[in-house]
Amino acid sequence: MGTERAGWTCMGVRTSALLLGALVIGAVVTFDPGGWSPFGPAKWLAVSTLSLAGGGLALWTGRATVDRSTARCWTALLVMLCLGAVANGDVRTALLGHPERHLGLATWLLFALLFAAGQQLRDVRERRVIERALAISAVALGAYAMWELLVGRPVAIAAITSRLTGSFGSAAYLGAAACLLVPAAGGLAFDRNERREWRLVAAAGVGLGLVALIGSGARAAWLGGLSVLIVAMVKLRPSRRLVLGVFTLVAIGFAVIAPRLGAITTRSVGAASRLDEWAVAARVIGDHPLIGVGPEGYRIAVAEGIDRNYERTYGRDRVLPDRAHSAPIDVALAGGLPAGIAYVVLLALLGKRMWSSIRRDGPATTVGVAAGVLAYGVQQLLLFPLAEIDPVAWLCCGMVIASTANPASPERASRWTFTARRVAGGLMLLLVPVAFIAGVLDVAADRLARGSILALAAGESANAVDDAARAVRLRPDNIRYRVIAADAYAASATLADIDDAITDINAALSWSPHDLIAGEALGSLMLQRARITGDQRDTFAALQQWEHLVARDPHRAFWQVQLGRVAVLTGDRDLARTAWTTAADLSPNDPTAVELLAALDQSTP
Numbered sequence: 001m002g003t004e005r006a007g008w009t010c011m012g013v014r015t016s017a018l019l020l021g022a023l024v025i026g027a028v029v030t031f032d033p034g035g036w037s038p039f040g041p042a043k044w045l046a047v048s049t050l051s052l053a054g055g056g057l058a059l060w061t062g063r064a065t066v067d068r069s070t071a072r073c074w075t076a077l078l079v080m081l082c083l084g085a086v087a088n089g090d091v092r093t094a095l096l097g098h099p100e101r102h103l104g105l106a107t108w109l110l111f112a113l114l115f116a117a118g119q120q121l122r123d124v125r126e127r128r129v130i131e132r133a134l135a136i137s138a139v140a141l142g143a144y145a146m147w148e149l150l151v152g153r154p155v156a157i158a159a160i161t162s163r164l165t166g167s168f169g170s171a172a173y174l175g176a177a178a179c180l181l182v183p184a185a186g187g188l189a190f191d192r193n194e195r196r197e198w199r200l201v202a203a204a205g206v207g208l209g210l211v212a213l214i215g216s217g218a219r220a221a222w223l224g225g226l227s228v229l230i231v232a233m234v235k236l237r238p239s240r241r242l243v244l245g246v247f248t249l250v251a252i253g254f255a256v257i258a259p260r261l262g263a264i265t266t267r268s269v270g271a272a273s274r275l276d277e278w279a280v281a282a283r284v285i286g287d288h289p290l291i292g293v294g295p296e297g298y299r300i301a302v303a304e305g306i307d308r309n310y311e312r313t314y315g316r317d318r319v320l321p322d323r324a325h326s327a328p329i330d331v332a333l334a335g336g337l338p339a340g341i342a343y344v345v346l347l348a349l350l351g352k353r354m355w356s357s358i359r360r361d362g363p364a365t366t367v368g369v370a371a372g373v374l375a376y377g378v379q380q381l382l383l384f385p386l387a388e389i390d391p392v393a394w395l396c397c398g399m400v401i402a403s404t405a406n407p408a409s410p411e412r413a414s415r416w417t418f419t420a421r422r423v424a425g426g427l428m429l430l431l432v433p434v435a436f437i438a439g440v441l442d443v444a445a446d447r448l449a450r451g452s453i454l455a456l457a458a459g460e461s462a463n464a465v466d467d468a469a470r471a472v473r474l475r476p477d478n479i480r481y482r483v484i485a486a487d488a489y490a491a492s493a494t495l496a497d498i499d500d501a502i503t504d505i506n507a508a509l510s511w512s513p514h515d516l517i518a519g520e521a522l523g524s525l526m527l528q529r530a531r532i533t534g535d536q537r538d539t540f541a542a543l544q545q546w547e548h549l550v551a552r553d554p555h556r557a558f559w560q561v562q563l564g565r566v567a568v569l570t571g572d573r574d575l576a577r578t579a580w581t582t583a584a585d586l587s588p589n590d591p592t593a594v595e596l597l598a599a600l601d602q603s604t605p
Helices: 002-007 015-029 041-061 068-087 091-096 105-118 124-150 171-189 196-216 219-236 240-265 272-287 298-304 308-314 327-359 364-380 390-403 415-457 461-474 479-490 495-511 516-533 536-552 557-570 573-586 592-602
Strands: none
Touching (some): 015 390, 041 105, 041 390, 068 091, 068 327, 091 105, 105 390, 105 415, 124 171, 124 196, 124 364, 171 196, 171 390, 196 219, 219 327, 219 364, 272 327, 298 327, 298 516, 327 364, 327 390, 364 390, 415 461, 415 479, 461 479, 479 495, 479 516, 516 536, 516 557, 536 557, 557 592, 573 592
């Protein structure tokens, strides 16, 4: 064992800790300005590869056992998520994750393994690597947000919000990351055993991170930060000087944000929208109480919970609901009520452990990391699991548990546990090149997708088709590249190009049979083909597709509009009138259906 540990160390610190520290930083700083989704594929490349490499190596070389009570909860949760994934009609996406969210069963397994890997960090020097990485990440997160505030967004994104979005391209994600990083940096700043230069870095992370937290305008994150502040005031009983310092920092943060505070706190919809989202999710859970709809399945099953009032109030022309904005509810949707219960119990056990770490007379760094985990957990009650940030949170959670263990006499794992850990670590290490190659290809394809979209906007349809086709060849499993390719083909409006577009969409549906975006694209292409050919068979095929979609989601206003359009081609004026009347009722602010009804009345013989 001594030889093994020496072979995997660098200056006395295991390589696994260095890789996990790189994960913490990479999750924050990685983005690709040249991509269609700048904060998507590149960030996931860093997170997935470093998680597998660092976590796998930590499990392979580690010696400590894992916490048994939380391990049982994880086992129950993963079993239920697996059942939900296998039972739903979109198995591959449920297992591997959607290309934009990455929250398939594989990612949930990664969370659990990183939690176990964090528990292997029993050496103070190894934990110090992670703690310093958290401080560096807080500085980077805050510096990006400060630049965005004072100069403008370093990377242009299609966002209509005035809130800061940070190095995640999302205000909600920025707030969540700040909840985790700011308290951790604060703990390092107050650690008298740390070197002065690192304490200064951490202090800078606290100040800049507060700007990011406040500027995100994320109510869930504000609640998480407030909860930790209350805990610190009540339980730690800080000195008046420290209390004054904290409130001064917060006041300075608000002062910096003040010119944009009104825009940051303004919402297009009120707080009641969150309750409406939960009501929709509750109806879906009621239809699938035992095993849920599988990971990533809510984007498809959400139609079961949408009613007339929801569609009239919020509409779905710009944003399609795909998450319930509450982690326990999202888990219950993915794996049923048993999975939701297991997740809540897991959070309760971990919350108790974090609380104990805060109350005990331990290192300031441990208190800070535990407080960050608590804040992150609280904000997730109003948000959802995040594939880009949760790996860091679960790693920190396991690390806090490791810090409470007795370093002089670490609890040795049983032979079965040792073997299981070796197998899990080995499998993670074997998947590192797979994740790396897939990630690199995805980054390249994402850049080609951006080129295709820009070329299409410039009227260069040939270049748009070429770039989109190359993106599909790089990642044929990614349905969003198939949809972009279909749009590029369809822009030419020739029959041959429409057929090529339909071929791409059918390939997307073969990967994810019930994907709503791909299904809608197929219906629109079939309608376009029917208009070109005038063939009765094409017309009725398009009608069949739209009737199928409307049967799945009768409260989708746009789909009712499209059904009416194809009904007119078939000569079924009564069906067209019914569909457009329904659409006008579901979308009272959109004049499209009303105008189509008026045109229909004028053309009536």
